[in-house]
Amino acid sequence: MHAIDPGLTALAEGGDAYRDKFEPVYRRTTTAPNEQWQMDHTLLDVMILDDKQTPVRPWLTIVLDDYSRAVAGYALAVSAPTSERSALAFHQAASRKRHASWVVSGLPDVLYSDHGSDFTSARIEQVCLDLHVRLIHSRVGVPQGRGKIERFYRTITTELLPHLPGFIPHGTGGTPTSAPMLTLHQLDDVLERFIVDEYNERPHSATGTAPHARWRSGSFIPRMPAHSEDLDMLLLTATATRRVQRDGIRFASTRYVSPVLAAYVGEDVTVRYDPRDLGEIRLFRDSAFLCRAIAPERSSETITFADLQSARNTRRRALKQQLRSLSDVASSLPEDTRHRPAAAPLSPSEPDAPAPQSKRHRLRTYAND
Structure with missing residues (x-):
């Protein structure tokens, strides 16, 4: 007496038993x-x-x-x-x-x-x-x-x-x-x-x-995105926008700083982050990468006072140069007389004003002459 084929038994039982045990599997x-x-x-x-x-x-x-x-x-x-x-x-x-x-x-x-x-x-x-x-x-x-x-x-x-x-x-x-x-x-x-x-x-x-x-092994070179920020934009966790303050960005009860932020005080940016590494966050403005900001107490990197002072001075010089450029442009323009009030015309009933007489020198005389 021949034993029953185990595959036949599994197929007769129904369900996925035959597929999981006996069907050939293609492994790429x-x-x-x-x-x-x-x-x-x-x-x-x-x-x-x-x-x-x-x-x-x-x-x-x-x-x-x-x-x-x-x-x-x-x-x-x-x-x-x-x-x-x-x-x-x-x-x-x-x-x-x-x-x-x-x-x-x-x-x-x-x-x-x-x-x-x-x-x-x-x-x-x-x-x-x-x-x-x-x-x-x-x-x-x-x-x-x-x-x-x-x-x-x-x-x-x-x-x-x-x-x-x-x-x-x-x-x-x-x-x-x-x-x-x-x-x-x-x-x-x-x-x-x-x-x-x-x-x-x-x-x-x-x-x-x-x-x-x-x-x-071999001469393999991994394919990388054109810009590393593309990965951050697509894959990192996004949060609500934050406003750039004079002392940086406040996020998750932590202050994040970057010299780049000196030029964006008062503007809103989007924060993207990795929950496993809150030592730094990525900041985006209008869907474009702006900079990476670090938390000094959490990150191994440091931003010194000299870095921030340099960023402030650079921003101030840039603004002053922009102000000088605008002033030079304004001074080179012709004078705008469009809104200057015109001289009021003389009324017909008013007599003409006497013409100014030139000053005459008279001979001085004395009482005993």
């Missing part, structure tokens, strides 16, 4: 870095403390280079994924990193994601259109094409999270093994160190090469 093979990036979200198996010291499970958004398996960027949050979160992860992935050894950057030819509402939003579609990136979504309910990024999630879950306070083992119904202690910012630091110092630098089991080394 990339041949160069940044040819295709994958982006996806996952709910991490760890509890952390939010701003109100309440235990919450954070969401992780990952951008992975398909060819090298290197993590290009990520974003952490305590709320469900949004298009704004996806844009922030994409911004970090495409930008040059502050961490010198994290070299992955540039723009991909293809961005591959699932059918989540944040990935199918008009904002992400417009971003990809403006940056000349082809956006491709996986088939609804078919996750096999995202196997490489799912593998990274398993690496995080098995190698990093078990060593953190608040870890939630699989099958415990969401109960952590210890009390959560980390904040979102602290978890962000831990995750970045793991990605940059460990995951991207050790040989990958599928390629046999460290992701960073594979991404840097």
Whole structure:
């Protein structure tokens, strides 16, 4: 008696069992870095403390280079994924990193994601259109094409999270093994160190090469936007306008300064920022990039009093030169007599005024002459 084909059994059971186990899967093979990036979200198996010291499970958004398996960027949050979160992860992935050894950057030819509402939003579609990136979504309910990024999630879950306070083992119904202690910012630091110092630098089991080394191999030069400010305009979080004050910009209870702002006191600008790095903000005026402003107490950069004094003096000299130019132009124009009152004509009834007589010199005489 012959055993029943397992595929036949799965097909008879109906549902997606046959498709998930037996249907052939086409895996697109990339041949160069940044040819295709994958982006996806996952709910991490760890509890952390939010701003109100309440235990919450954070969401992780990952951008992975398909060819090298290197993590290009990520974003952490305590709320469900949004298009704004996806844009922030994409911004970090495409930008040059502050961490010198994290070299992955540039723009991909293809961005591959699932059918989540944040990935199918008009904002992400417009971003990809403006940056000349082809956006491709996986088939609804078919996750096999995202196997490489799912593998990274398993690496995080098995190698990093078990060593953190608040870890939630699989099958415990969401109960952590210890009390959560980390904040979102602290978890962000831990995750970045793991990605940059460990995951991207050790040989990958599928390629046999460290992701960073594979991404840097050959004569590959990443495609960058024409202007770095284009990424800021498209991907960073925007807020309401702020008015430039004499001491800079007030945003998020913090003062931001830049010498450029000396010429825009009293005018409104739009603030764009990265919630993970409030050491600096980007300022736009009429949809055009204006400058980057820093918070002296948060940023590693500094703006000295001499910088501000120089900016004030430069602005004052520019205004004085403009005033002199306008004065020179005004003095060279002919005198405007259009509004000068005309002399009043003499009334016909009035006699002509006597003509002025010239003064005559008479001979002086004396009484005894």
